[in-house]
Amino acid sequence: MPTSQQHVNTDTPLGANLVADGATFRTWAPTALEVYVAVNHTGQNSSIDSLKSSENLLVKDANGYWGGFVPGVRAGDLYRFYVVGTGSEGFKRDPYARELEFDGYPDCDCIVCEPANYQWHDADFHPPACNDLIVYQFHIGVFYAKDNNGNDIRQHRVNKILDVTDRIEYWVDLGVNAVMPLPFQEYQGENSLGYNGTDIFSPEMDYCVRKNDLAPYLAKVNRLLTAKGYDPLSANQIEGQSNQFKVFIDLCHLYGIAVITDVVYNHAGGGFDDQSIKFFDRQPYTSDNNSLYFTDQDHAGGRVFAFWKKEVRQFLIDNATALVEEYHVDGLRYDQVTVIAESGGWNFAQDLANTVRFIKPSAVQIAEYWGNERWKGVAASPNGMGFDVGYSDVLRDSLREVIAETTGGSLARVNLDKLRDALYFTHKNPGRWTAFQCIENHDLLDFNHTGRDRQPRIAALADPSNARSWYARSRAKVATGLLLTAPGIPMIFMGQEFLEDKYWTDWPGRPELLIWWEGLEGKDKVMSDQHRFTRELMWLRRKYPALRGEGLNVHHVHNDNRVIAFQRWLSNSGRDVVIVASLNERTFYNRSYRVGFPGGGHWQEVFNSDIYDEWFNPNVQGNYGGVMADGPAWDGMPTSAQITLPANSLLVFAKDNA
Structure with missing residues (x-):
């Protein structure tokens, strides 16, 4: 059926959006010569000549947005845009695509989704207040995965978000009341820390389960649901990639755990394919200044967003809005806000924080901001960016220095003055909870980092010669104990709670760097003792206001x-x-x-x-x-x-x- 302008106006959402009798398709490509929508008509079987017909052509408005309505489109249908520009022509994935086709990435179709088709159970959930938060950070791809016989299967494949549902009751018992997975937006390749996303509205496909493999996961999901008095789900209710993340978040809520998602709005990609968002309107590749969404500046292997463009700012704000409204997340952890602030994005950061706060006032907004005046990350505009909480390395670094000094022996000088000063550090007073505190995190402990960017686990720092000695055990307890009794929002990195002493990596094919859950499960008493210590101290923090x-x-x-x-x-x-x-x-x-x-x-x-x-x-x-x-x-x-x-x-x- 040919496209029309029915249901299309300046308020029509971008991307593919289902309406009563079909779907609207809308995208921003101001310098493109032509933009077509290919519905169930892409890939190797496509005829470009038949695709480039008036029936598939979208109409450009005065603001550079192309739109059209296609009747008969249903959830699950496949689509891509075909963009003709002054530099090239070819397929482009929708920057707003909510899901991507499993096979063929990056040469894959987008999937038309109905974001409201997941039936939530969390209406009675209220996230903890900011000062009550105890956060657990983890990486989905290597965190936890066991088969039905209890065998660890992490080293054989990237782990799935539905694997992680097995740890929800563990977190409840541990005492954390918020979890913070590393970014789960679609990135190139099978493994990554997640900070190189290319399709930020779509969940990482490698963290999702195909339809034919859902049965054992459905049983786990339904056990958790029915234990809370809810009816079991059917397989088609968790078939979609986005629904698998939604059911994880839903279950966390039912068990009293908030979910804070890690987002990357300073840059995208660590490499881009021809069908990606880069050069979306297919201008000539003569200069990176021609790239529609990006500057010509690099960060972390990707490209910094062009924050001076209102359309780019809105794209990123729309992503945050979707996570809050469609995924019910309880907060956002903004990666490297420093890059945003230094790249012309100060006003964007203010708009972002204000929009999320308007949509969901209870959603905590955590900024990784390392500017010279860090208080500006959490200060209200116009002087600050207006986030709720800011990262702090003051307690982390001083506590690590003190622990390192103790390894010099009983007569070594230990300077606790810097630790005293670090305990007082805050971004706002009153508002000591505005400092986000940790002593281990994904960056510090990444095996692939070098030099000062990589630091040992607390157990290994406490006794470099033997991470299981009394010195290591007792010093690590003091370090974790000070983190959990200090002002601020404490964050624990996966494995820290039971004295994991190895670096970590995002590649499951390195079993020697995976968290050793078996140690906690009976093979290392030191680990189980440390777990008991951390658990009871977390509950003590929750018990004493x-x-x-x-x-x-x-x-x-x-x-x-x-x-x-x-x-x-x-x-x-x-x-x-x-x-x-x-x-x-x-x-x-x-x-x-x-x-x-x-x-x-x-x-x-x-x-x-x-x-x-x-x-x-x-x-x-x-x-x-x-x-x-x-x-x-x-x-x-x-x-x-x-x-x-x-x-x-x-x-x-x-x-x-x-």
Whole structure:
């Protein structure tokens, strides 16, 4: 059937969009000479002469958008654009395509989708407040995959998002309340960190399951659904690639876990094919300045977006909007906002943040911004870009430096002053939660990075000679413990919670670099002990509001003793906590170490890291039943208590046991 202008106007969405009796197709190609839509008519069997007919020709409007309506189109139909430009002509994938055909990428068709066909179950879900978040970062392609017999199958293929549904109950038990997968937009190749996306509206096909392989996954999905009282799904309800991501997000919500998606709006690609978004209107390839969506500047192997063009800005904002509205994501982690800000995208960043906040005020927006004035990432416009949370490397780097200093032995100088200052660092006050904190992440630990860009896991940093020694175990507990008791939003990188000590890679064909789940499952007691430690500390953070509050007073720093202590509180709650961390290799026995407390009376020892070493540690040292703060004023506090302080440990004291 020929195209027409029925249902098409300046408000018609870009891409392929189903209407009552067909679909509209609309794309931006201002300098193209002709743009055709090929519906179920592409690939090797296409006749270009028959395709380039008036029946398939779209109409260009005054703003450079080509559009048309094709009757009879249904969900699942295939399409591509055929663009005739001044430099070349040929097929182009729709930049707004919601899914791509499994076979043949990059020479593949787009799929017409109905984004509303997934029936959500998450109407009652409310994401945690920003200050309550505990985030878990992972890479879909190498994270977790087992067959029905419990065999690890990660090394044989790229893992699928439906494989990850097996870890939802694990996360719930662990205590995280938000997960943050690395980018899952379509990228070239089978494996990647995900920061080289080329088709950003379409999920990465290698993370999805074909129809004939869905049966075992459907059983897993339905077990989780029915456990929450919902009817099981049928295979056709999770057949689509986007629906497989939606069911994962839906299940996370049903189990109380928010999903923050990692997006890359500073650049695209790490290489482009002829049918990609680059040179979309097929201008001559004489200069990269002719590329419709991009500048001629490189970043991370790809091309920086042309932020001065309103159409490009809208393209990226539309993508964020689709993730929030169609995928129900609870937040966005914006990769390298620094590049955006330095490439003329400051106003775009403001518009992006404001739009997402308008659409979904509860969606947390996390900016990886490394500008000289980092507070501007979270400051409101006009002075700032207006994101909610900003990355911080201050606590990460100072804590890593301190842990590294301890490896010099018991007499080595350890400077806790920088750690004290790092605990105070924030992008906004009040608003200590605006600092996004981690001590491990995908960049630092990437096996393929070199030099300072690659740093060891905390376990290996804590004892380079033996990542399973007491030194490694206990120092890693202190490091993770400080992360989870410090102000800001803490993020754990996959495997950190159970003392994984290897670098990681995005290629599943390197089994020696995959997370060793078997260690947690009984083959390494050190791992299971560390997991118990992390789990119970996460739940302690969720239990005590003071650990998520605004109040902070680092009142005790003793470099010679290698001890630091700080108070956390929530205004007017009366439920203060005191955290004492020691990196001393000897124990202060028999309540011989004096620390200031903010109030007198009995303080319960509600957490002691020493008990988790070779759980249950029969030689644990601590303050059984708590301590009595009835001593003299100390550390600038009105009173004090003498405590037993185990070697390389973290203690938490609270007035109540909640």
